[in-house]
Amino acid sequence: MRAWIGTIAVSAVLALLPGCGKDSGGTVIRFVVQPDAGGGFREIVDRFHNAHPEIRVEMVEGPASTDSREEMYIGAFMAGDSPYDVVLMDVVWVPKFASQGWLAPLDDRFPEPARAAFLPGDVKAGIWEGKCYRVPLRSDAGMLYWRTDLAGKPPETFEELAAKARELKTADRGGFVFQGRQYEGLVCAFLEVLWGHGGDVLDGQGNVVLDRPEGVEALRWLAGLVGDGAPAGVTTYQEEEARAAFQEGRAAFMRNWPYAWTKMQEDGSPVKGKVGIVPMVHAPGKASAATLGGWGFGISKTAKHPDAAWTFVEFATAPEQQKLLNAKNGAIPTRRALFEDAEILAANPHYPDLLKVLLAARPRPVHARYSQISQALQRHLSAALVKKETPEEAIRQASSEIRGIVGK
Amino acid sequence: MRRLLPVAVAALALFSAGPFLWSVLTSLKPAGELFRVPPTWIPRSPSLDNYRDVFEQRPFARYLLNSLLVAAVSTLITLAAAAPAAYALARLRLRGAALAEKAILAFALFPPAVLLVPLFVAAREAGALNSRLGVALVHAALNLPFAVWSLASFFRAFPAELEDAARVDGFSRAGVLLRVVLPVSAPALAATAILVFIFSWNEFVISLTFLTRDELRTVPVGVAMLSGVTVYEIPWGQISAAVVITTLPVVAAVLAFQRGIVRGLSAGAVKG
Amino acid sequence: MLAVPLAVGLAAGVGGVGDVLRDRGMGRAAWNTLVFAGLSVTLEMGLGLAFALLLNREFRGRGLARAMAILPWALPTAVMAMSWRWIFSDSWGIANDLPRTLGLMNEPVAWLGRPATAMAALIAADVWKTTPFVTLILLAGLQGVPRDLHEAMSLDGAGPVRRFLWVTLPLLRPAIALALVFRLIQALGIFDLVWVLTGGGPADATRTVSLEAYDSVFRHLEPARGAAITLVSGAFIFAVALALGALARGRHAE
CATH class of the missing domain: 3.40.190.10 (Periplasmic binding protein-like II)
Incomplete structure (x- = not known):
């Protein structure tokens, strides 16, 4: 009987040993995302791998609760040497994370002219003490629903x-x-x-x-x-x-x-x-x-591959990828031009109304x-x-x- | 008194299973029926869609296996480490035993959420991130104070004469523990094992932060990852289905373990 | 194994202890935590003892009844808390529909929407969830109560109440002490259930100490304050647990 328990214990322990270090030394960047029930994020990563085979993106799906995902980032940042190069951020995280010195400023990579293509509220929410830390990916804003009947x-x-x-x-x-x-x-x-x-x-x-x-x-x-x-x-x-x-x-x-x-x-x-x-x-x-709600990408200050991280951020927030995320996950685009896109309008006839709301959107304090x-x-x-x-x-x-x- | 027994048992069953039963019923309701007011008790058009969705959306079979491994290994480690410690505290009149016992209790006071960051650093240094064994060890460490206290208090209740007799028969201390004390303490071991196993089975924060690779994740984290397409949606039906799925293996384990309580009783009766 | 990370974490908290003791929000949280722990642990000990005595008797289907009694403990707290939110909902919750069907209530009650009923709902959910912990420990403790002693007293004409008070209860003391100490520690550190069920509201009525500690660390990025809160509450819980444990165990018993 005891030998039997011993056998189980030993084999279980062996089964649990971590897979030996598989880090091939290539460029790997990681970020945490909500569970990708629509599949849009997975497809963006696939597209990126096709376009940039030299960079591997590891997308870690976190819990559905925003708080739990924030914990994953904060826990990693507090421990120092965060494994996450790219930070997919809720609007209200920006000042908090930036003031801790966890984020790299993006002003050089994401200058004023580039920002003009995005909804003004979403851009504003990424700015802390004059520096820009976030590229908007998806927008969100509260509004009034009413029964037309x-x-x-x-x-x-x-x-x-x-x-x-x-x-x-x-x-x-x-x-x-x-x-x-x-x-x-x-x-x-x-x-x-x-x-x-x-x-x-x-x-x-x-x-x-x-x-x-x-x-x-x-x-x-x-x-x-x-x-x-x-x-x-x-x-x-x-x-x-x-x-x-x-x-x-x-x-x-x-x-x-x-x-x-x-x-x-x-x-x-x-x-x-x-x-x-x-x-x-x-x-x-x-x-x-x-x-204003919504999500956007920042880059960790301790990122090992900041250039690769930026390549991914730029790719993921491009119009085609925002369209994909809109179709698959219902994400609201942050690029103004997409609100006049025929395909998007066909699928979302309410977007002209929504744009009015988004233009009135303001960040929380x-x-x-x-x-x-x-x-x-x-x-x-x-x-x-x-x-x-x-x-x-x-x-x-x-x-x-x-x-x-x-x-x- | 005798006639009251069935009533009391029924009351216990209703109390314990009632809310769970409501989850079972909810899990069988299709999306359209969930928010009906007033709520339907028995689903009008029961369906297993929620169960299918749970397994389709997430690799739940994998999560169940991971949880089982982590919980089983951490339970074994906990009991293997706690039994000798508890025996030493209960029987060997060590200097400072009372103090040690209180110090052990002190470690039980810190919730995992507070320990998370320092533990994370320690685990990273030890290379224990993304390792189920690492999580099992942390669970064992968190469980140790309870297990030691639990076993020690039951060992104390055990008559010392029997051990003295065994010592006279030439058993070593370890031999006494293994051959005399543990078999007779089966009820305490079974109860402790059940409680420790379930703690590990349900633990969330450590598992969430230590295991980021999807193929290593455990059930509670998997449940937290059930989601609609947008951030705000709460898939109540699927969550209810997950509650039922998560619980069944534990109920099976408890059914198996609880025999230990009965067996211990008869063993004690024979030897005592 | 825990000692090193603990030391690292807590060393940071020592400086903040004074501030935490003067913090008004902390006073409120401490009071809520005490009310919650006091009421829920008392109810759990009573119910757990009753269930353990019941499950220690012999009847058909006892194994199944035991498994059922443990069922609530087997459910992940965070997940079951979601279900409780569902149960207590004002419009589609059974905690409203059942009394309405039985004719006990006319208007739906938003159980989690008012300070007093939210605390009551929280306690109810906790009692349901953790009574099995007490039941199981006391049931194991009951195995150490020799049957012949009961029978001997029975022959002497002692009724079930006297047998319980004179034989069972004294022998059950270590198990009671164990359950009490660990339930108190768990209840005073309650987190998951509150977090999901009420988030500490409404109007801070269910905000507990561990919620304060958690918010300090993860929401406000003030780990030192979190550590200080843990230190203060930890010392308090430790003292209470030891005192009650010693009381229930009886000092002479050792």
Whole structure:
């Protein structure tokens, strides 16, 4: 019996020994990407291998959760000597990673004229302290979905949206759904309301201006909807909960990202052909705004093959590859010209509307300590939504915490 | 009392299996039925699509094999290292044994997430990245405090007279441990093995960061990689299917291990 | 094996200890963690003891019942937490549909959407998940309780309650101490479940100490603060675990 266990143990240990070093010494570059369910990234890498046989790209598929993938990068960077040459980054990572000195500036390789071909918001989000660290790959921005069969025309102001949401609410249909759980998505949703009121978190000099009257007004509007124009359960919603509710016909309006549009139009969707998109509403006399999301490539400062890494970044963000990623993974292009591309328009008739949203898109507060700022916002926005704090209190407290964080 | 027994057993089964059963039902629902309000209990049009998708989207059979290897090896290492240590703490009146025991406990206090970066550095220096054995060793190290405490407390409950008799019969300390203490401690070993095995089976953070090559990944990481085409989508149906797939091998293992608890009982009755 | 990385990680944290002790957000997180751990461990110990006693009796299908009792522990926390989010959903969750079907509730409740119910939901999910840990250890401990002792007392006319209090419980003390110590350590370090189920919300009502530590390291890139939090909470947990362990084991028993 014991001999038997011993045999198993030994053979298991042997089976587990790492494959002996297969590093052939060639140029290998690595990056972490979300699970490639559409297959677009794999095809880009294949195309690249055909065009540049001398460079091998190793694409590491990470977990679906953005946080987990950020952990993979951060863990590797903190340990020093990161194995990842190319960094596929969410917009909000740029100041954080750049201020740690983990990224190489790309100003020489990606100069002003080259940037002009891209959507302005996406470029702006890649800049930290005057230097550019990111080439945009796919764009993303929040917007308002509305039911064309229920509301005759889309609302334009916050007042109209609230009134319409209350009016269209029935026993089994909520009015307006958004991301109300205490997490990053809540900040994204709130910023659109804040900007639409003409307010902001930080001004151009980095001073906290959240506690101006616009801030309080914005939060009063959003928190006032919960349990009234918006279902009480919205305080637990992330993107998917909101989309499921809207798609099942259980909401008349929704704040969400563009991915939801594609899902709405799939066969079997109860709201197929009944959905319109517009930029988030605004206060009278103010402009609409959208929170910018999206992904782009940076290059690690410790990359062993920075030139090869750049060759790949340039290749992957070229128009043909963005088109491929659009067709396969539904990724929204970051190059302006592609919004007039006949093929893309044929597959995505809503893109002219979407472009309006993307042009109104703004990055979240650009600061090295954005994640602390966001945490303070999340805490007090959530408290206002569940009525633990009044909007005035929540804004006052969040502002004072953020002042402590930015030191101004 | 006797009549209450079936009721109590039913209550236990309902409590333990209820939420899991809900996952089973969810896993059988096609996409269109998932978000129905009010929810359907029994799927109207049950389908195995979610299961097919799980295996198609990710090499899940491979992940299952990797998890099994890592968990089995780390359980063996843990028990092999913990049993002598626990025995020494429980029986050999070593100087500073109480202190050592408390020090061992202290190592159990640090969550893997905090240890991650230093462990990552250590593993890289040791060349243990992308090695399932490396992960098994880390799991074993993380499990060791619990295993030592667990076995030590059961060894203590074991009557010392039997060991003294064996010593008189000419057994060495190691012989006593192997031939007398361990066989009679089967219930404790089985319980500890089950708990340690499952810990390793479910561990996420270390496996995620240490094993980046897809063919080496374990089940919990694989589940986290189930995804829709976009970042925001959550494939609830597939996740439920993955829950069911992940659990079945563990249930089988537990069914096998739990006999150890019964056997230990009879062994103890005969020898004691 | 863990000592070296630990030392590297913790040395960085010593300087931050003072700041962490003065941090107001930490106070809130510490309170949440204590409430969570206190309630969930108490419930788990009670339920686990009941289940262990039940599974120690002889009945048909006991093997299957034991496997079922362990089932919740066998599910990966992060994955099952997703399922719990689904279960507690205000519109398609069974935690709303079941009471509604039974006529106990008219309006759907967003269990995870209000501070008090979110904490209750968190505790419920944790009790479900970790009771098997206690059950299994106590069940193994029960194997060391000699049957003849029970029978002898039975002949003396002692009822089941007295037999439990005078024979079973004292002999079960080491196992109880073991389960208690390790459950406390795990509960006070709770992370995965909260992270997925509530993310610490709403309004920080379920934010725990380990969430603070995690955010410090990975979200805010302040590993020193993370290490300091771990150091402070670790010292606290260590003291509590030792004190309770000694209490449950009984000092004289050694």
